[in-house]
Amino acid sequence: MRLIDRAGLALMHRFDPEVAHGLSLKALRAGLVGGPGPITSPRLKTRLAGLDLANPIGLAAGLDKNAEALDALARCGFGFLEAGAITPRPQPGNARPRLFRLDADRAAINRFGFNNQGMAAVLPRLEARPRRLPVGLNLGANKDSDDRAGDFARVLTHCGAALDFATVNVSSPNTEKLRDLQGKAALAALLSGVIAARDVLARPIPVFLKIAPDLNEAELADIAEVALSTRVDAVIATNTTLSRDGLQSPHRDETGGLSGAPLFEKSTRVLARLSQLTDAQVPLIGVGGVGSAEQAYAKICAGASAVQLYTALIYQGMGLVAEIARGLDRLLERDGFASVAEATGCKREDWL
Numbered sequence: 001m002r003l004i005d006r007a008g009l010a011l012m013h014r015f016d017p018e019v020a021h022g023l024s025l026k027a028l029r030a031g032l033v034g035g036p037g038p039i040t041s042p043r044l045k046t047r048l049a050g051l052d053l054a055n056p057i058g059l060a061a062g063l064d065k066n067a068e069a070l071d072a073l074a075r076c077g078f079g080f081l082e083a084g085a086i087t088p089r090p091q092p093g094n095a096r097p098r099l100f101r102l103d104a105d106r107a108a109i110n111r112f113g114f115n116n117q118g119m120a121a122v123l124p125r126l127e128a129r130p131r132r133l134p135v136g137l138n139l140g141a142n143k144d145s146d147d148r149a150g151d152f153a154r155v156l157t158h159c160g161a162a163l164d165f166a167t168v169n170v171s172s173p174n175t176e177k178l179r180d181l182q183g184k185a186a187l188a189a190l191l192s193g194v195i196a197a198r199d200v201l202a203r204p205i206p207v208f209l210k211i212a213p214d215l216n217e218a219e220l221a222d223i224a225e226v227a228l229s230t231r232v233d234a235v236i237a238t239n240t241t242l243s244r245d246g247l248q249s250p251h252r253d254e255t256g257g258l259s260g261a262p263l264f265e266k267s268t269r270v271l272a273r274l275s276q277l278t279d280a281q282v283p284l285i286g287v288g289g290v291g292s293a294e295q296a297y298a299k300i301c302a303g304a305s306a307v308q309l310y311t312a313l314i315y316q317g318m319g320l321v322a323e324i325a326r327g328l329d330r331l332l333e334r335d336g337f338a339s340v341a342e343a344t345g346c347k348r349e350d351w352l
């Protein structure tokens with residue numbers, strides 16, 4: 001990590017976490033966070049659900065909820081970006097404090113509750129998004145909606161023309177009963193509605209599904225069956241966890257979803273099992289605890305076609321993106337793989 005990046009992170013960590021989050025977005029928009037631009041190679045070039053990626057390293061939803069810094073983020077070395085989550089109407093989310101750093105665990109706990117400016121405010125920013133890499137949107141439902149399943153389709157209908165992909169997020173633990181939509185019948189109905197909305201877009205786009213890491217074997221089998229039957233274009237495995245096993249930090253007992261390093265093993269095992277259950281017929285995106293090239297590579301070897309990260313940036317800065325991409329290239333070369341696709345799933349059994 002560069003000295004300037006280390007100094008910047010030290011400064012940010014002197015602020016309340018949510019204040020620091022806002023300041024980091026302002027720094028990005030102001031051009032204070034430099035980036036290397038696109039990082040690619042013949043080995044890193046990846047095709048995911050019909051999308052051409054310069055590399056398989058993506059930004060997970062949550063950092064740029066309202067699509068305010070997409071142009072700056074596109075210069076940081078990512079292969080794809082995901083904004084959101086966005087709901088039909090603006091909503092403030094849960095009361096503060098709602099974001100906590102767990103420094104000793106290299107983790108974070110959040111209970112934001114889909115705070116966002118709503119689809120009408122976000123659409124113009126998505127329309128002005130950078131075109132040099134795929135940009136997607138995490139779809140959410142309003143907390144007080146009387147038709148949460150319909151909310152996902154409404155956001156897609158409103159914003160779909162400005163997107164390269166959309167993610168159905170039924171796995172956040174911070175909106176009451178949202179995870180109930182991961183049940184087999186409810187999820188099949190929800191996805192069918194979203195896919196129907198996608199199919200009437202002038203330019204149909206891939207639809208991804210983001211799942212929780214806390215599913216039992218039967219629930220994961222149901223997810224696999226629904227993913228196959230509805231023909232979602234990819235599954236993102238996984239969102240944050242409710243588990244607190246092994247945490248050391250003072251904020252370990254705060255309610256909300258845990259992300260970061262402690263999630264790596266749990267989410268990777270879910271990823272590998274889902275790859276097995278779907279017989280690798282549905283592309284998977286591995287997210288949860290990725291903080292190094294080795295961990296990104298492990299997700300790929302467990303069954304992922306691409307990966308996403310967010311929490312590790314809090315501790316290692318935006319330069320981590322380029323470090324992971326270049327390191328992944330070296331690891332693929334070391335093991336004789338000509339592409340990410342060749343490596344995908346090669347060590348899946350190690351995680352089962």
